[in-house]
Amino acid sequence: MNGKRLKALREERGLTQKELAEKLDLTPKAISFYELGLREPSGDALIHMARILGTTTDYLLGNSSNKSPDQKAGGRGVRIPVLGRVVAGIPIDAIEEILDWEEIPREMAATGDFFALQVKGASMEPTLRDGDVVIVKKQPTVDSGDIAIVLVNGNDATIKEIKESPAGITLIGHNVAVFTPHFYSNKEIEELPVRVIGKAVEVRRKL
Template sequence: MTLGENIRELRKKKGLTIEALADELNSSYSTIGMYELDKRKPDYDMLCKFAEYFNVTVDYLLGVKKKSILSASDLYKEFIEQKVPIEKLADNIGISADTLFKILKSEEGATEADYYRLCKWLGYSEEKAEEFYLRNSPLTNKSFRFTQNLDFIPVPVLGLIRAGQPAFAEENNEGYYPTDRQFISDDHEYFYLRIKGDSMDKEFKEGSLVLVQIQSTLESGEIGVVLINGFDATVKKVFIRDNLITLMPQSNNEDHQPQTYDTVKEEIKILGKVVLAVKKY
């Protein structure tokens, strides 16, 4: 639908005449009529008035909502065609004009959070916001294009998981690793964790990546990622009997010994199951 068609549809949903809408927006009958016939385009300030009044995004009014996710360059062209003032737009989004230009031109200097602020303003879902970021950030777009072409998907790589901190906190994220879709289930979320130390060196050398399927339970004998008593996450073979959980190292270093915990008395949190390893030799 065109901009004019969207305005007309929203007006009718509210049960308003053109004259009534013009009064609400301090405009004129003829001006609103021209907008609805797509014979005149409202300026940016007027677009914002429409968006606020109808409780929709400017992006929705322009019809972007009904398109597939735009590239940053296409979005930039659309803003230029609609004569949207970038400085004012950036202020509304909550980022600097310089940062917005960097996003629209896919240049370095904009953070992931900046991309998400723009996507929120555009009305994108969290999933679409992530795709927009992966497509357009100079830090990720090469990997994203590669994974799109070869039936791979990008999975976040975490250097560590700290207790009391969200697993996907920005400071933990090292980037993304392309992963064959055959190892990924649509029913679960995943992340890679980088192995540190030698407590599992019979299975994974230090620096290897393990693909973790996020889940809160494990079968006895599976290798999982576990938080114990507020310490950073650890990767171990896990054995479970009643309310006892034993973390079994798989190490050539005899300093690493099995540790058993009572889940009733101690704080135990299972984060997920290791389903794949990218080993370092």
Template sequence: MNSFEVAKRIEQIAKNKEISGAELARRVGTDRSTINRYFKGSRKIPMDEIAKFAEALGVDPVELLIGKEELTKIKNIYPIEEKVKIPVIGKIACGEPILAQENVEDYIYKAPDNLPSGDLFALIAKGDSMEPTIPNGAIVLIRVQPDVESGEIAAVLVNGDEEATLKRVKKSGNSIWLVPDNPKYEFKQVTKDYPARIIGKAISYEKKL
């Protein structure tokens, strides 16, 4: 691997996608000065960083290693499945649709195999209220839908529609409860004093190391 050639490909792709050096550094988890050294060739990019740059730029890691033209030739011989870009939702902008750009803080890329139909987004589980089912820090894949069956885990908007939380939804008659899987937390009943709105069903999760 020619590290400088890889760095120049990264630099060009970032420029084409209007991703600044500072933003690229944030996505990769490093600092701007390190990115600059990579681009200038004064520091080699470690092999284990290639996947991080590929995810940050939304491209195939092989494209960074050999270039888009060579990758296209390979795909023509051995078809490679394109990945689906899924937004990771942060704090919800009041009044904005859940998938509005204002709400997106990052992206993950998944192979289309076994992905459910419909609009998808992801949430990062914060805290241990859904442990052991969903650990703190897990990236949870959500399918957009306005309701779930009783007992299923949903992404729910609370706090005036500005905060998305993951809870198990339990229905009893006309009552709806938001139930944490961790028994040390209390149930919350959905009422006019504690309004909540289901925005999607939790499908699966992955835990980054």
């Protein structure tokens, strides 16, 4: 994170540390730490920062001298982080957890908050394969039949199809040889807990 650039952009936009912090749902102290180079923002906070300040994440990170989003290659997309794992603290606090970046259309980015997650394992084959990158829209609920990112008992998130019923939800892996459908009662959903943190909206696969 280039703290000097963050401070300069914030002041150009006429924002105090407190005002920027409020827009990001952070504390003024966190903004101060970012500007002093004492702490790195999460990938989610970095993306929000770039949107609010009208710049790119690359510019804030010091990887590009292009301040305007429209000066990026193509100028058509918004970059989102590809995460190797998602835990209870989503968004992940350490920028080092970001594996790569993907670009999504600006029209899509305007509809909500997005991140990307790298698929691990074969439980969702053939729909999703090990190494695929799934574009995820952050949301706490999905419709029955959707593929969701689900956090169970605070452990690493899993990518599964959701089937809802009055008694609870079932997580379904498309490769039944690897993952047997698992049912969670409404009581288990509350007590474990079981939490939906996003909906898979697109898969990207490298040949």
